[in-house]
Amino acid sequence: MTDTEVCIVGAGPAGASLSLFLSNKKIPHVLLDKAVFPRDKICGDGITVDVMNTLKRMGNGMLEDFIEHSEMDPCWGFAFHSPTGKQIRYDFKDAGFPYAPFFTAKRLELDNYLVSKLNHQYCTFLSQSAVTGINRQENKVDVTYKNKEGETTISCKIIIGAEGEKPIVTRLLGLDHFREKENLIGALRVYYKGVKGFHENRHLEFFYDKKLLPGYFWAFPLPNGEANVGLGMTSTAISAKKANLKNMLADIIENHPVVSEMFADAEPLEKNRGWGLPTATPNRLIAGERYALIGDAAGMIEPFTGKGIGPGMVSGRLAADHIETALQNGDYNLMPYHHHIYKYYKSEIKVGYGLQKTLKYPFVLNNVISLANLGAFKNWSHATMVKSWKQWM
Numbered sequence: 001m002t003d004t005e006v007c008i009v010g011a012g013p014a015g016a017s018l019s020l021f022l023s024n025k026k027i028p029h030v031l032l033d034k035a036v037f038p039r040d041k042i043c044g045d046g047i048t049v050d051v052m053n054t055l056k057r058m059g060n061g062m063l064e065d066f067i068e069h070s071e072m073d074p075c076w077g078f079a080f081h082s083p084t085g086k087q088i089r090y091d092f093k094d095a096g097f098p099y100a101p102f103f104t105a106k107r108l109e110l111d112n113y114l115v116s117k118l119n120h121q122y123c124t125f126l127s128q129s130a131v132t133g134i135n136r137q138e139n140k141v142d143v144t145y146k147n148k149e150g151e152t153t154i155s156c157k158i159i160i161g162a163e164g165e166k167p168i169v170t171r172l173l174g175l176d177h178f179r180e181k182e183n184l185i186g187a188l189r190v191y192y193k194g195v196k197g198f199h200e201n202r203h204l205e206f207f208y209d210k211k212l213l214p215g216y217f218w219a220f221p222l223p224n225g226e227a228n229v230g231l232g233m234t235s236t237a238i239s240a241k242k243a244n245l246k247n248m249l250a251d252i253i254e255n256h257p258v259v260s261e262m263f264a265d266a267e268p269l270e271k272n273r274g275w276g277l278p279t280a281t282p283n284r285l286i287a288g289e290r291y292a293l294i295g296d297a298a299g300m301i302e303p304f305t306g307k308g309i310g311p312g313m314v315s316g317r318l319a320a321d322h323i324e325t326a327l328q329n330g331d332y333n334l335m336p337y338h339h340h341i342y343k344y345y346k347s348e349i350k351v352g353y354g355l356q357k358t359l360k361y362p363f364v365l366n367n368v369i370s371l372a373n374l375g376a377f378k379n380w381s382h383a384t385m386v387k388s389w390k391q392w393m
């Protein structure tokens, strides 16, 4: 006998999405998180169209509710600024979308929003409950967690690791922890107020300065006149260059001709804080007998942009389908989920690492941005994005 069908460790966007999809399938489950919500998570706070697509698939008015929510800030475009100061800017305000293709929201708000939508008929949500032990047996998995009331063990048929970048489930399952520098980005975030010069349609701004490459700097507008500001670089480059991201961030804010203007009257609201971004690679095993990993625990982040909220939620959605099949068939090996994920993201992973490589070569990046700005190419790429995103909306 087990206490529940599925136990999910971590209620970030990946774990909360999986919970919502399992509830739609009427599958009882326990969702554990060591934090108390609302809780912060170091992130760029950029929300992409795959998030909206996942909300749409959740049904129950989730998408409509999300786009009306005051903490979700619609952003209608983005700009890449090249090392020589050229910029390519895409605006989608007049593209005929039903809503903005990007949003920003502090993770404090977004993650709390998703948790507030959990369906308590099927989901037992235990916050402030840290998983401390996992014992995978032939016919069940025992999961031990610790909270104010002490230590408790529950049994489930399937355990899901959605615990983010610090791989507690992987470790407790006794699996090898995949950690290759080529598949990791290091990044810093600082919230600011008073950043000026954002585009009137609230664009996401990416800066590829020569001193930062292959790293990049971002500034994203947030509600209430605040901004999410940060810097990211692959771990291989951080080691090779002995890069100090904190100093680089300060330098670009002070000295970059466009950035320094934007930050002339700006004030940081916190000290900069760092976190790792595990990027997607099929070399990472993300499922097996009675377990699967989703979101950052599975290293689902897109390698070029650092986007992980959408892939985390998509991996939750796909995992729910495979869990349903496993429970129906009584065959708890979730390797079909592993194969499904890497088939689904095959081209995105290939293109992402390809684009990541261009960041090593400023002249290539300059040429790409100059070429991309040519009228015909820009119209074509704009139309291509519009066409593909409309399918997601």
Ligand SMILES: Cc1cc2nc3c(=O)[nH]c(=O)nc-3n(C[C@H](O)[C@H](O)[C@H](O)COP(=O)(O)OP(=O)(O)OC[C@H]3O[C@@H](n4cnc5c(N)ncnc54)[C@H](O)[C@@H]3O)c2cc1C
Pocket: 009, 010, 011, 012, 013, 014, 015, 032, 033, 034, 035, 041, 042, 043, 044, 045, 046, 047, 048, 129, 130, 131, 132, 162, 163, 164, 165, 168, 187, 188, 189, 230, 274, 275, 276, 277, 294, 295, 296, 297, 301, 306, 307, 308, 309, 310, 312
């Ligand atoms: C600086 C930075 C900028 C980024 N910018 C963007 C961006 O703009 N857009 C984007 O899409 N992505 C971005 N990402 C990536 C994004 O933040 C992650 O991909 C995303 O948070 C993954 O969600 P998740 O649900 O897998 O994990 P998380 O959001 O990390 O959630 C994991 C949860 O597990 C819980 N947990 C951990 N250990 C335990 C335990 N032992 N017991 C119980 N619970 C536990 C934690 O409390 C947490 O709530 C960025 C990342 C960084 C570091």
